[in-house]
Amino acid sequence: MSTVVQSPDQSKVEPQRPWAVKRVVRATNGLRLAVFAVIAAGITLVTPLANADGWALAFLLVNLAWTLATAARLGAKERRDAIVRVVVSSLAFLAFVPWLSIFVSTALKGYKGLYPGYLFNDMRITSYDDELTFGGVGHAVVGSLIMVAIATILTLPLGILSGIYLTEIRGRLTFLVRFIVQSMAGVPSVVAGLFIFATVVQSMGRYSGLAGGVALAVLMLPTVSRTAEEVLKLVPDDLRSAGYALGARQWRTALMVVLPTVRAGLTTAAILGVARVIGETAPLLLTSLNTNGFVWNPIGGTLGSLPTYIFAMFMYGSEYSVARAWSGSIVLLALVLFFFLLARRLGGRNERRTRVGVGKAASTSAGTK
Amino acid sequence: MTTVETPAPREMTVIYSRADRVFRGIVTAGALTSLILLGLIASFLVYRSSGIFREFGLKFITGTEWFSDSFREVGDEARPDSSVFSIGPMIVGSVVVATIAMLIAVPLSIGGALYIEFYAPRSIYRVLVAMLDLAAAIPSLIFGLWGIEIFTAFGVRWATFLNDRLGFLPIFSVEFENFGRSPFVAGCVLASLVVPITTSVAREVYSRTPRDLIDTCYALGGSKWGAIRSVVMPYGRSGVIAGAMLGLGRALGETVAIYLMLNLVFKYSYQILDSTGGNVASMIALKFGEATDREISALIAAGLVLFIITLIVNMVASNIVQRTTPRS
Numbered sequence: 001m002s003t004v005v006q007s008p009d010q011s012k013v014e015p016q017r018p019w020a021v022k023r024v025v026r027a028t029n030g031l032r033l034a035v036f037a038v039i040a041a042g043i044t045l046v047t048p049l050a051n052a053d054g055w056a057l058a059f060l061l062v063n064l065a066w067t068l069a070t071a072a073r074l075g076a077k078e079r080r081d082a083i084v085r086v087v088v089s090s091l092a093f094l095a096f097v098p099w100l101s102i103f104v105s106t107a108l109k110g111y112k113g114l115y116p117g118y119l120f121n122d123m124r125i126t127s128y129d130d131e132l133t134f135g136g137v138g139h140a141v142v143g144s145l146i147m148v149a150i151a152t153i154l155t156l157p158l159g160i161l162s163g164i165y166l167t168e169i170r171g172r173l174t175f176l177v178r179f180i181v182q183s184m185a186g187v188p189s190v191v192a193g194l195f196i197f198a199t200v201v202q203s204m205g206r207y208s209g210l211a212g213g214v215a216l217a218v219l220m221l222p223t224v225s226r227t228a229e230e231v232l233k234l235v236p237d238d239l240r241s242a243g244y245a246l247g248a249r250q251w252r253t254a255l256m257v258v259l260p261t262v263r264a265g266l267t268t269a270a271i272l273g274v275a276r277v278i279g280e281t282a283p284l285l286l287t288s289l290n291t292n293g294f295v296w297n298p299i300g301g302t303l304g305s306l307p308t309y310i311f312a313m314f315m316y317g318s319e320y321s322v323a324r325a326w327s328g329s330i331v332l333l334a335l336v337l338f339f340f341l342l343a344r345r346l347g348g349r350n351e352r353r354t355r356v357g358v359g360k361a362a363s364t365s366a367g368t369k
Numbered sequence: 370m371t372t373v374e375t376p377a378p379r380e381m382t383v384i385y386s387r388a389d390r391v392f393r394g395i396v397t398a399g400a401l402t403s404l405i406l407l408g409l410i411a412s413f414l415v416y417r418s419s420g421i422f423r424e425f426g427l428k429f430i431t432g433t434e435w436f437s438d439s440f441r442e443v444g445d446e447a448r449p450d451s452s453v454f455s456i457g458p459m460i461v462g463s464v465v466v467a468t469i470a471m472l473i474a475v476p477l478s479i480g481g482a483l484y485i486e487f488y489a490p491r492s493i494y495r496v497l498v499a500m501l502d503l504a505a506a507i508p509s510l511i512f513g514l515w516g517i518e519i520f521t522a523f524g525v526r527w528a529t530f531l532n533d534r535l536g537f538l539p540i541f542s543v544e545f546e547n548f549g550r551s552p553f554v555a556g557c558v559l560a561s562l563v564v565p566i567t568t569s570v571a572r573e574v575y576s577r578t579p580r581d582l583i584d585t586c587y588a589l590g591g592s593k594w595g596a597i598r599s600v601v602m603p604y605g606r607s608g609v610i611a612g613a614m615l616g617l618g619r620a621l622g623e624t625v626a627i628y629l630m631l632n633l634v635f636k637y638s639y640q641i642l643d644s645t646g647g648n649v650a651s652m653i654a655l656k657f658g659e660a661t662d663r664e665i666s667a668l669i670a671a672g673l674v675l676f677i678i679t680l681i682v683n684m685v686a687s688n689i690v691q692r693t694t695p696r697s
Binding site: 010053089161180183185221279315329 | 412
């Protein structure tokens with residue numbers, strides 16, 4: 001009888017992990033936390049601790065007390081480990097709560113103002129404290145997109161060039177360029193706005209969407225440069241060597257081998273930059289101001305945008321205008337989320353393709369030998 | 370044993386063709402744009418604010434009064450300009466609010482980063498990382514809106530508690546028991562704005578800790594906390610400091626959130642629960658709307674001061690990052 005020894009498929013062997021947390025343990029832990037939550041709720045009823053913050057404090061304290069009580073029978077090392085675990089988890093809990101609260105409260109406070117026409121109407125014939133079934137945010141979305149497009153057109157080429165410089169040319173200024181890009185990421189947005197106001201706005205003689213776009217570009221450039229560099233760094237050197245080996249010069253290798261490999265990654269860089277700047281308010285308050293109607297011309301005068309819409313609605317201060325500010329926030333957060341998911345999708349695809357592609361190429365070449 | 374002499378590596382000569390030289394020139398020029406832009410911003414701010422600095426000198430930074438003589442521009446130009454510009458309280462206000470924010474944000478960030486990297490169940494690891502990235506992209510305007518509409522209620526309660534129990538300390542004392550627009554509450558909101566930034570830097574540094582070192586720690590019988598304390602924390606310390614500095618730069622330069630949260634009062638105040646405060650950035654946004662030409666120059670001077678402060682903070686941060694980034 002011939003035995004066929006099948007080579008085990010390397011990718012399918014699962015390492016055994018006897019230390020992994022069992023499902024039963026995990027379930028008990030979850031159940032315990034649920035019980036603590038109920039106890040904490042009880043505490044808020046009978047003590048001065050009240051409201052969500054009191055409940056959270058009670059919950060964390062109960063959790064800590066339980067850990068301290070159960071850790072008493074452990075050795076010194078395990079006890080410290082258990083206490084640190086609960087402290088770290090509590091800190092993390094406190095760190096994550098504000099974002100959750102922001103997402104939830106934006107949704108709860110803003111959904112009332114959303115109606116089918118909200119995205120397509122403007123505020124030209126609607127006053128800020130009209131009923132929520134009138135008016136909309138269309139003009140602001142259009143303005144934001146125009147300015148973000150201007151910023152992208154300006155920064156994407158520059159960001160890619162600086163990425164190429166840092167990864168392909170690696171000249172004498174590499175350190176300086178990286179240093180400057182990092183420092184620029186910290187320029188306060190209001191300072192960028194002031195700078196553009198003093199240059200673009202004052203020389204043009206009027207506020208404009210162009211000025212807003214340029215101000216956003218100043219803030220976007222560091223993000224795009226850095227992401228582009230990160231992405232270009234992922235290109236394996238073999239590809240460059242292959243390009244050179246085929247007789248291509250450096251420019252040909254860079255433009256026709258390296259750049260096409262990371263096309264998706266560079267798109268990600270641009271989109272991440274957009275997600276970062278689309279909510280910038282301060283520079284727009286100084287460069288493009290606000291409008292109440294649709295404006296398509298970026299150099300004709302003031303141009304509304306989502307952040308300035310929200311800001312103006314909130315500062316107006318009536319019940320309905322504040323509700324509009326929250327609805328605008330939903331749209332803004334949705335845009336940020338959309339760009340983020342888009343970047344993630346594209347970035348993820350790019351990553352996978354490079355890894356699989358290179359791996360496959362290596363294994364087939366090994367096989368043919 | 371015969372010693373094998375390693376031959377010296379051949380000298381490599383690289384000759385760039387003309388097309389290559391053009392390409393390298395263009396790329397270098399593109400890469401230098403950031404440098405030029407930064408230089409342009411700095412020199413333009415200096416140029417536009419030099420008049421103000423010449424007139425007020427150091428008083429601009431230490432003085433406590435901001436008065437724009439706007440009537441003069443409207444009518445009687447003959448009368449001498451009585452404007453006074455100085456931003457001392459605003460600089461102090463920026464530092465106070467940013468300090469409160471950092472004191473809260475740094476422990477939370479370290480805890481959050483350690484939790485995500487070492488304690489969180491693997492199944493939610495990716496979700497948490499994605500959420501962290503997303504949280505870092507929430508516009509500060511929305512933080513401000515959330516701060517004033519939702520958080521203030523909680524913040525006031527905490528402030529009242531602090532005032533009740535610790536009111537005998539000068540920084541927790543107040544003149545009027547109205548805590549809503551105090552630097553403490555604004556600092557809490559600023560902290561929640563900074564936490565995602567600092568956490569994501571810290572998490573990334575922690576995640577680069579060499580796996581072997583951690584495993585060695587376990588193999589020697591160390592607990593998780595032992596591994597974190599003796600390997601992860603020392604390895605990531607400079608990265609965490611850099612992340613905190615980035616967050617500090619952000620906190621010092623924050624505009625809209627502070628604009629919405631604080632009443633601008635031109636008075637030196639160290640009472641963090643009192644409803645006075647403000648920072649340079651939000652002052653610029655506030656005064657900009659109806660500023661006269663001279664006032665705009667003064668605002669640009671304020672912008673220059675802010676720019677220099679944040680630039681120093683960020684350069685220190687990026688210096689730390691560059692020195693400690695492991696070369697691949």
